[in-house]
Amino acid sequence: MNVSIQRQFMExxxxxxxxxxxxxxxxxxxxxxxxxxxxRFDKRKSALxxxxxxxxxxxxxxxxxxxxxxxxxxxxxxxxxxxxxxALYSAVKSVYTRGQTYGTPxxxxxxxxxxxxxxxxxxxxxxxxxGLKSWTPxxxxxxxxxxxxxxxxxxxxxxxxxxVKHAGIQFGAARVGITGLDKRHVYSRDCDGKEVVFEDVDKxxxxxxxxxxxxxxxxxxxxxxxxxxxxxxxxxxxxxSMGPFFTYSRIDQLLAPMAExxxxxxxxxxxSSNDTAPNGxxxxxxxxxxxxxADKVINPDLGTMIRICKIITDLPxxxxxxxxxxxxxxxxxxxxxxxxxxxxxxxxxxxxxxDRPGEWVNPGHKTWHGRWPVCWAYAxxxxxxxxxxxxxCPWNKPNTLVFRTIKAxxxxxxxxxxxLVKLDKMLGYGKPLSTEDWWRKKLPTYxxxxxx
Numbered sequence: 001m002n003v004s005i006q007r008q009f010m011e012x013x014x015x016x017x018x019x020x021x022x023x024x025x026x027x028x029x030x031x032x033x034x035x036x037x038x039x040r041f042d043k044r045k046s047a048l049x050x051x052x053x054x055x056x057x058x059x060x061x062x063x064x065x066x067x068x069x070x071x072x073x074x075x076x077x078x079x080x081x082x083x084x085x086x087a088l089y090s091a092v093k094s095v096y097t098r099g100q101t102y103g104t105p106x107x108x109x110x111x112x113x114x115x116x117x118x119x120x121x122x123x124x125x126x127x128x129x130x131g132l133k134s135w136t137p138x139x140x141x142x143x144x145x146x147x148x149x150x151x152x153x154x155x156x157x158x159x160x161x162x163x164v165k166h167a168g169i170q171f172g173a174a175r176v177g178i179t180g181l182d183k184r185h186v187y188s189r190d191c192d193g194k195e196v197v198f199e200d201v202d203k204x205x206x207x208x209x210x211x212x213x214x215x216x217x218x219x220x221x222x223x224x225x226x227x228x229x230x231x232x233x234x235x236x237x238x239x240x241s242m243g244p245f246f247t248y249s250r251i252d253q254l255l256a257p258m259a260e261x262x263x264x265x266x267x268x269x270x271x272s273s274n275d276t277a278p279n280g281x282x283x284x285x286x287x288x289x290x291x292x293x294a295d296k297v298i299n300p301d302l303g304t305m306i307r308i309c310k311i312i313t314d315l316p317x318x319x320x321x322x323x324x325x326x327x328x329x330x331x332x333x334x335x336x337x338x339x340x341x342x343x344x345x346x347x348x349x350x351x352x353x354x355d356r357p358g359e360w361v362n363p364g365h366k367t368w369h370g371r372w373p374v375c376w377a378y379a380x381x382x383x384x385x386x387x388x389x390x391x392x393c394p395w396n397k398p399n400t401l402v403f404r405t406i407k408a409x410x411x412x413x414x415x416x417x418x419x420l421v422k423l424d425k426m427l428g429y430g431k432p433l434s435t436e437d438w439w440r441k442k443l444p445t446y447x448x449x450x451x452x
Contacts, residue, residue: 025180038364047372080237089238122191128275152266177286228447233433241384279308303396337389392430
């Protein structure tokens with residue numbers, strides 16, 4: 001590992017919080033976080049809720065236009081927008097949202113211009129403590145050690161980490177990592193405006209004004225789920241949008257049994273997908289990838305074909321460490337996602353920076369800050385998600401000897417990065433896939449090649 005990068009990821013000694021608690025975990029990403037300005041972020045300011053960054057009424061027009069285009073596509077049997085395409089996308093979206101909207105945003109950001117009037121402000125993977133992501137046991141009869149009158153699990157942190165990772169893979173994760181809980185990563189308020197607070201209590205709970213995480217919960221288990229590459233190649237058509245939505249349904253099916261598993265061991269489990277805290281910092285800290293130009297986490301094996309979720313717990317676990325895979329250095333010379341973006345939302349800056357382009361960015365966070373409200377507006381104008389930038393990433397490669405060798409080379413030196421980007425283009429990788437071709441392909445289960 002490059003010495004300067006290695007220093008970047010060295011974990012400092014535990015730092016004291018405002019109460020003087022020396023057990024508080026502080027992020028090892030010391031070069032990506034400015035301690036002077038970094039703090040907890042109000043999720044309602046996220047670019048996901050792009051309506052607040054446009055004039056009033058723009059979001060409603062975008063949605064109306066998208067629906068009109070969908071109907072026209074079905075009526076004219078337009079390739080990529082036929083009834084079967086829309087049916088596939090709508091099926092997974094219906095399951096993933098479960099037809100439910102949780103709450104109404106409250107507080108100073110909750111204005112019509114901020115998007116609070118929309119019916120989907122807090123929905124699907126953004127809903128905290130809801131459905132299969134309940135912060136408490138799903139059934140009253142769960143046989144916890146307390147109910148059975150036996151001692152709770154007492155294995156070492158290393159043994160606990162091993163069984164947690166094993167269970168995570170069994171329940172559907174492609175990769176599992178563990179880090180500490182830096183409270184600064186946790187949202188100050190979640191999508192519905194409820195404050196997220198830490199208290200010295202035994203169990204997590206929720207009231208009309210707040211959600212409470214016990215102070216004892218100091219560990220975060222991070223899960224990567226792989227998405228279908230071929231389907232994503234159809235983005236931004238409905239088949240492409242199907243991929244992430246279906247993965248969110250799988251996330252719920254992973255988090256629920258994992259949380260119950262930890263509870264039966266005798267510990268607290270707070271399952272979370274896109275709620276409660278952003279996933280990226282935890283995944284990077286847990287050694288599961290690096291940040292990239294398109295404001296995503298890239299795993300060296302799975303590339304950008306991932307969605308991330310997590311469980312906050314008090315089960316003592318051995319921590320993983322951040323890794324330098326050469327990804328961030330590669331992104332400095334790669335322009336594939338820049339070229340692919342139809343609305344010029346991806347940053348063209350050579351270096352990541354702390355510069356804050358808008359309120360949708362948390363201060364003190366160093367990365368490539370894109371025009372993400374524009375990205376989300378375009379995605380919704382297409383009737384779902386976009387994701388055009390995802391499949392073009394050169395890190396999405398099969399697990400072959402050739403590509404394993406190339407990735408090993410990238411990890412050791414950046415000298416050949418520009419050549420590799422040019423070669424990726426010349427060989428035609430990342431080209432869009434027509435939806436009709438996708439319907440004719442022979443697919444593995446879930447459309448995912450799990451041999452990586």
